[in-house]
Amino acid sequence: MYTPALQNLCIVMVETSHPGNIGSAARAMKTMGIKDLRLVTPRKPYSQETWALASGANDIVEQAKIVHSLPDALADCHYVIGASARSERTLRWTQMDARECGTTVAERLPNQKVALVFGRERTGLTNEELEHCNALVHIPMAFDFLSLNIAMSIQVLGYECAMAVREPPAPAEPEETLASSEAMEGFYTHLEQTLVDVRFLDPENPRLLMRRMRRLFGRANITTSEAGMLRGMLAAFAGRKFQHRSSSTT
Amino acid sequence: MYTPALQNLCIVMVETSHPGNIGSAARAMKTMGIKDLRLVTPRKPYSQETWALASGANDIVEQAKIVHSLPDALADCHYVIGASARSERTLRWTQMDARECGTTVAERLPNQKVALVFGRERTGLTNEELEHCNALVHIPMAFDFLSLNIAMSIQVLGYECAMAVREPPAPAEPEETLASSEAMEGFYTHLEQTLVDVRFLDPENPRLLMRRMRRLFGRANITTSEAGMLRGMLAAFAGRKFQHRSSSTT
Numbered sequence: 001m002y003t004p005a006l007q008n009l010c011i012v013m014v015e016t017s018h019p020g021n022i023g024s025a026a027r028a029m030k031t032m033g034i035k036d037l038r039l040v041t042p043r044k045p046y047s048q049e050t051w052a053l054a055s056g057a058n059d060i061v062e063q064a065k066i067v068h069s070l071p072d073a074l075a076d077c078h079y080v081i082g083a084s085a086r087s088e089r090t091l092r093w094t095q096m097d098a099r100e101c102g103t104t105v106a107e108r109l110p111n112q113k114v115a116l117v118f119g120r121e122r123t124g125l126t127n128e129e130l131e132h133c134n135a136l137v138h139i140p141m142a143f144d145f146l147s148l149n150i151a152m153s154i155q156v157l158g159y160e161c162a163m164a165v166r167e168p169p170a171p172a173e174p175e176e177t178l179a180s181s182e183a184m185e186g187f188y189t190h191l192e193q194t195l196v197d198v199r200f201l202d203p204e205n206p207r208l209l210m211r212r213m214r215r216l217f218g219r220a221n222i223t224t225s226e227a228g229m230l231r232g233m234l235a236a237f238a239g240r241k242f243q244h245r246s247s248s249t250t
Numbered sequence: 251m252y253t254p255a256l257q258n259l260c261i262v263m264v265e266t267s268h269p270g271n272i273g274s275a276a277r278a279m280k281t282m283g284i285k286d287l288r289l290v291t292p293r294k295p296y297s298q299e300t301w302a303l304a305s306g307a308n309d310i311v312e313q314a315k316i317v318h319s320l321p322d323a324l325a326d327c328h329y330v331i332g333a334s335a336r337s338e339r340t341l342r343w344t345q346m347d348a349r350e351c352g353t354t355v356a357e358r359l360p361n362q363k364v365a366l367v368f369g370r371e372r373t374g375l376t377n378e379e380l381e382h383c384n385a386l387v388h389i390p391m392a393f394d395f396l397s398l399n400i401a402m403s404i405q406v407l408g409y410e411c412a413m414a415v416r417e418p419p420a421p422a423e424p425e426e427t428l429a430s431s432e433a434m435e436g437f438y439t440h441l442e443q444t445l446v447d448v449r450f451l452d453p454e455n456p457r458l459l460m461r462r463m464r465r466l467f468g469r470a471n472i473t474t475s476e477a478g479m480l481r482g483m484l485a486a487f488a489g490r491k492f493q494h495r496s497s498s499t500t
Contacts, residue, residue, distance in 0.1 A: 033392025142283025
């Protein structure tokens with residue numbers, strides 16, 4: 001069920017204050033195929049909001065491991081990445097942005113257990129907790145004074161990990177076929193004739209207008225059935241015209 | 251204050267049920283430097299939760315434009331991308347994933363106003379609303395039966411847009427401006443009337459045909475001058491018709 005590629009990735013939330021954030025985090029994880037949630041001394045028990053926000057990811061919450069210290073949460077992990085609200089100006093840790101984090105996780109997961117650690121909603125991780133991290137990750141933001149909600153951060157980093165491990169998707173099987181060049185040439189000829197008939201197009205100098213029509217319809221990737229529909233429209237216009245001619249000659 | 255690079259990007263939320271989601275969406279937008287929020291008939295007024303979850307992004311909520319229809323929200327937009335829960339197996343719209351969406355937005359923003367449209371929490375966008383979109387975007391997910399919370403989707407797509415504009419791609423210098431939604435609506439109305447006049451379109455049941463036309467022309471990225479040319483063609487067809495009527499009454 002879960003993406004095997006991410007089965008060695010765990011999410012650690014430290015002293016989370018709002019039980020709703022745990023539910024939102026579980027949903028964010030599940031959408032990205034991550035199932036291993038570890039909670040270090042959450043401040044409150046699960047609430048109705050936890051389950052409401054988990055919304056289909058209840059299994060993640062039910063299976064979450066609750067521990068009393070960060071080292072307990074990280075015991076089986078080989079590589080630990082701490083989430084930081086901003087890029088730290090320090091050489092003490094390897095720094096990465098969210099995209100680099102995805103790449104790093106994807107490179108390590110086949111052989112290592114990797115943890116992404118998220119601190120308290122307001123104050124993040126303490127310096128002591130940061131010492132347990134091999135690297136820090138930040139999500140590039142427009143403002144320094146505003147940060148992402150914790151579940152939002154888990155969503156974005158989880159998304160980057162999922163993107164980094166995914167294999168290029170097989171091309172979608174199209175439900176319709178594109179019109180062939182032959183079919184499109186038939187349409188252009190039909191269009192040109194109809195435009196000449198209504199005197200919108202000067203047959204003495206037809207080139208520019210038809211070129212523009214070719215560019216326009218060429219960009220649209222017309223399907224076979226759409227080409228048929230367009231020619232049906234032209235026939236309707238032409239029918240009108242023939243009707244006109246016959247009435248004007250009577 | 252806001253990333254100038256994203257000032258031409260707007261977020262449109264259609265008939266949002268939970269006022270809290272509007273607050274979360276505003277915060278998600280602000281962290282990524284997006285400020286233009288448009289709400290199509292939200293189902294409930296703002297609540298305490300709206301402001302609590304906006305958390306520092308109150309200005310986005312206060313300046314949000316509330317309108318009564320999707321076309322009203324999109325009137326000044328040149329390119330519209332609808333959020334879809336999954337990749338549609340169809341050629342009817344240009345399909346992109348979140349990353350491709352970021353690239354597309356970054357390429358267009360210097361010269362165009364771009365909208366990202368998000369549907370109702372449970373049911374998304376209606377087929378009719380999808381007709382107003384030039385393309386669909388999905389966030390790749392691990393499960394088909396679970397979707398991202400709407401504010402989470404805005405966070406991820408906003409993040410991808412912000413990442414994509416960080417390093418400005420060499421923009422293809424457009425030689426022409428794209429027709430606005432308003433101009434395209436004028437064209438569709440004109441087209442529909444002309445098709446009714448030549449009896450190609452049954453006014454009792456016009457929907458399917460016009461939907462197909464919207465999809466077709468929506469994919470083509472019609473320029474302002476092309477829209478004028480198309481309407482000139484329609485006028486030529488209509489002129490023919492009027493000529494016919496006058497001759498048939500003599």
